[in-house]
Amino acid sequence: MSVTEIGTEARRGWMGLLARAPAARLAGVFDPLGATPGFEWLRTPETGGVMVRGRTGGTGAPFNMGEMTVTRCALRLETGEVGHAYVQGRDKAHAERAALVDALMQGPRAPELREAVLAPLAEAEAAARRGRAARAAATKVDFFTMVRGEG
């Protein structure tokens, strides 16, 4: 199965999930899978800065806000699949695991990886987001303006 068949959208989805996942959480679900497959580096893990851009007025012309740390790498499995990773932060092991998952998701072990790695990561992220959204919702107010002369 080629990457095009998997669909770019699906791949963007898991690469983003892996980038945002806390490194320890990814290790916690990935490492129990057992022996990491043999691979060769195409690009060894490298930490750098990515300049984050905003827009004037939120919707206008781009401007540079400041950088964020990102670690990237690329590798090829013995079975030929190429995995890439761009993950937030400076953890090289995080990037390596993310690239391994990206490569494995392109091969026959994809269903296993989806169930054992991606699903719990997605669930944990959704739960964390739900928790913040629920706390935010509890702080929603209804201001009302006092009519002058009353009360």
Added chain:
Amino acid sequence: MYVAVKGGERAIDAAHEWLAEERRGDASVPELSLAQIREQMSLAVNRVMAEGSLYDPDLAALAIKQARGDLIEAIFLIRAYRTTLPRIGHSRAVDTGAMRCDRRISATFKDAPGGQVLGPTFDYTHRLLDFKLAAEAGTPSAREADPLAPEVPRITEFLNKDGLIQDEVRSEDTPPDMTRQPMEYPANRALRLQALTRGDEGFVLGMAYSTQRGYGRNHPFVGELRIGAVEVEMEIPELGFDICIGEVVLTECETVNQFAGSKTEPPQFTRGYGLVFGQTERKAIAMALVDRALRWEELGEENVGAPAQDEEFVLAHSDNIQATGFLEHIKLPHYVDFQSELELVRKMRKGALDAMKEAAE
């Protein structure tokens, strides 16, 4: 002028040893962990990320620990580290409209669609010291409610529909980058916003306050203030598509300002904009006020000579690392310099005294 001096190595080593000991403080008190600083001093961490111009909470926590809580020193450490990082690239402009808001308020519309959401704010607290925190306060837990609709519409868009506010023209122009090219004046708005978002909070606050007190007044309302997480996307050339490379918390402030119109524009509201890393509300509001003040020329307003309207004055003095570097260097040895000054003053003084004596005779 600073002239290099030799010697003092032993004293310097001893000073740094003592610094390390003082940093640790009383050894019978448990040492702070980076996780403690990151989680419990998070607004300090946010400020260091914003002014250090590098989003990495763990590094900011380390810098704060190393700097003994001196935030400008911590920002200095982050700026220095930042220069060692290879630049991987730049992100797509983040979509703050898709922010997952912890907080979102409007001072202009009480019935703002999407609601007024206070979030974890100091507002409405009584600013009385809470002595419960002096003991261990335990683990508080906040109440929850059913999450609101995730997409929160932008307040300025409502005004824009009626043409009541100046339009923000979308473009994909490559913005200037002051970390790559030296500052040039006049700067455009993109460059000004870059300088302001990493500028010193106290300086930007003072400049904003000066406009409120009448030095270039621009009648701001906080149209909208939102704080929350946005995903950062970047185009990956080797893949040929964009991916999300992480998530950052941002504070965005849009001010709505009165504008009587100009020769080319009918009366309408205008905008000031603030966007800052982290939960950094005071800074974002201040940035929006200063941004608006600096836009006098493009809006055809009068320059009343207010400091906040002077682009070069504001931008050249907003960076606390440049400022502290120049300010603090005067405490370093200037012996040679001072020696020549001393001789000069002695000579001038002798001349003046001689002249006074002659006049008296």
